[in-house]
Amino acid sequence: MFGTLSYNKQKMIIIISFLLIPLLLLATFTYYPALKLIYYSFTNWDGYSPEKPWVGLDNYREVFSNPDIFKVFVHNFAYFVMGVVQNIVAIYFAVVLNSKLRGRNGFRIMLFLPYIMNGVAVAFMFGYVFDTTNGSLNLFLNNIGLTSLAQTSWLGTEGLVNYSLASTGFWRFMGYNMVIYIASLQAIPRDIYEAAKIDGAGSFQTLWRVTLPNMKAVIQLNLFLTVTGALEVFDLPFVLTKGGPAGASQTYVQRVVETAFAYNNYGLASAMSIILLFFVVIVLLLQQLVLSRGGDK
Amino acid sequence: MAHTKFRFVDFIKYFSLLIGVFVVLFPPYVVVVNAFKSTDEFNSSSSMALPKSFLNFDNFVAVFQRGGLLSGFGNVLVIIIITLTLNILFGTMVAYVLGRFSFKMKPVVFGAYLVATIIPSITTQVATFGIIKNMGLYNTLGAPIVLYIGADVIQIILYLQFIRNIPVDLDESAMVEGASLFKIYRSIIFPLLTPATATLVILKTISIYNDMYIPYLYMPKQSLGVVTTILMRFQGVNSGEWNLICAAILLILLPTVVLYFFLQRYIFEGVTSGAVK
Numbered sequence: 001m002f003g004t005l006s007y008n009k010q011k012m013i014i015i016i017s018f019l020l021i022p023l024l025l026l027a028t029f030t031y032y033p034a035l036k037l038i039y040y041s042f043t044n045w046d047g048y049s050p051e052k053p054w055v056g057l058d059n060y061r062e063v064f065s066n067p068d069i070f071k072v073f074v075h076n077f078a079y080f081v082m083g084v085v086q087n088i089v090a091i092y093f094a095v096v097l098n099s100k101l102r103g104r105n106g107f108r109i110m111l112f113l114p115y116i117m118n119g120v121a122v123a124f125m126f127g128y129v130f131d132t133t134n135g136s137l138n139l140f141l142n143n144i145g146l147t148s149l150a151q152t153s154w155l156g157t158e159g160l161v162n163y164s165l166a167s168t169g170f171w172r173f174m175g176y177n178m179v180i181y182i183a184s185l186q187a188i189p190r191d192i193y194e195a196a197k198i199d200g201a202g203s204f205q206t207l208w209r210v211t212l213p214n215m216k217a218v219i220q221l222n223l224f225l226t227v228t229g230a231l232e233v234f235d236l237p238f239v240l241t242k243g244g245p246a247g248a249s250q251t252y253v254q255r256v257v258e259t260a261f262a263y264n265n266y267g268l269a270s271a272m273s274i275i276l277l278f279f280v281v282i283v284l285l286l287q288q289l290v291l292s293r294g295g296d297k
Numbered sequence: 298m299a300h301t302k303f304r305f306v307d308f309i310k311y312f313s314l315l316i317g318v319f320v321v322l323f324p325p326y327v328v329v330v331n332a333f334k335s336t337d338e339f340n341s342s343s344s345m346a347l348p349k350s351f352l353n354f355d356n357f358v359a360v361f362q363r364g365g366l367l368s369g370f371g372n373v374l375v376i377i378i379i380t381l382t383l384n385i386l387f388g389t390m391v392a393y394v395l396g397r398f399s400f401k402m403k404p405v406v407f408g409a410y411l412v413a414t415i416i417p418s419i420t421t422q423v424a425t426f427g428i429i430k431n432m433g434l435y436n437t438l439g440a441p442i443v444l445y446i447g448a449d450v451i452q453i454i455l456y457l458q459f460i461r462n463i464p465v466d467l468d469e470s471a472m473v474e475g476a477s478l479f480k481i482y483r484s485i486i487f488p489l490l491t492p493a494t495a496t497l498v499i500l501k502t503i504s505i506y507n508d509m510y511i512p513y514l515y516m517p518k519q520s521l522g523v524v525t526t527i528l529m530r531f532q533g534v535n536s537g538e539w540n541l542i543c544a545a546i547l548l549i550l551l552p553t554v555v556l557y558f559f560l561q562r563y564i565f566e567g568v569t570s571g572a573v574k
Contacts, residue, residue, distance in 0.1 A: 002479060018482075028428065029447060033423075037420075037424045118549050119507050120549075128327065128328070129323075139343060171320065228415075234419050234510070269420075270423055273420035277415070
């Protein structure tokens, strides 16, 4: 029956029927919530009552005027710092593993391993590693003679807790960045290296002038992921420290979730989400700007 | 002279790689050795010491009996199977339409998938929550399923790369023989996308298995725990009993680690193809 229709008609039917459910899903669970979020952000809805009182820009004013809310971005900053270090280490290992080396596939497999591990299990695993009295990190530090460091409360010290958590993120995602960098290194044409060699470039010169510039796009992609990842950290502190001690490791998204689901302040939480989305878009635009300027040179 | 310099560089390379591997393996090592210790042994031995015996499975038995881990594995398996079946179907359908036909709205459709990636899905749950409740899916396995089945842009890009490599001649010669476009999708495109599908099945299995937030938010019911939420509950009840928790951690890590060692080639392909292109 369907086969007897002309191909033009078939094409129409296929396009519509094949896209219908997928686009409906996309609309229902991505765009419709995003639009609702914008609407909620102008109300002080509590999440269950039928009426959603309109409050205009009050929620946005609250976010920008309440220093408590913006202060948590200081905690997110630790993840950004560790994320940058993570990318540098990932590039280093990618370059090393892209050279002639015995057992390089084995090393690649080992370094990528944490990425596929269950995040909650990893969080608890580090909860144990970081434990002050029973923890194996302090025991290890003690064993190698760093006794003064071995008393540290890694998750209980306000200035330190975010870096401890962020280093867990480093542990989990460095291999992921590395694998992407390795792929981008392998995509660099060999003749560029041969030309550099003929021109008498040393290995560091080659790295600086040939390898890194050719990885620019991928480095930028990874940095974008790092920045947005740092802005959107949630599960690690949520599982491991519940934001403690005394809120010192609470991240922005954790605060959004708490505002909505624990304090039933959906309006404020929505405004906070919209502001986060806005930041992500700004990062993206800045990156595009830098990228296109770099392309003009 | 040049010879010794060469060897020094190699030394640095191997030394740093070994440090990297040590850092990667240290936390899992601690978990493995303590998972096999009885409470007395755990309290009296160093947390880095090997257990007396690797045949002491008491902690693992306790995790299954007290923690209900088996139902967690069962629930997550049901979610994965239903989600992946539908997701692969929808993903290949979208990719077939975008990869083989040209029509006015095509850039809009692709753009809609692309823009969706920058919307932080964690925070939009504030609004999604009401939708799921209204659909009557709250506290059912349906909630994570409907939230996972939609195709994402990485999946579509991966499929489009594969479709581009399937010669259009194949479609055309099937048309000459009178095959319908649906038949072309079903018996040419879908089967030839199998390598990409394999990669996606593995990656999505791992990411659904590892997800905590969606099951935590939408399935608080005791009987609907998945491995991540069950681990969280188990840790809450048994906090401080690290030997038990280590056993639970180990049991939950094992499936993806085993999957990874057997199928790493597909995983690397999937991870890199989305990002580098």
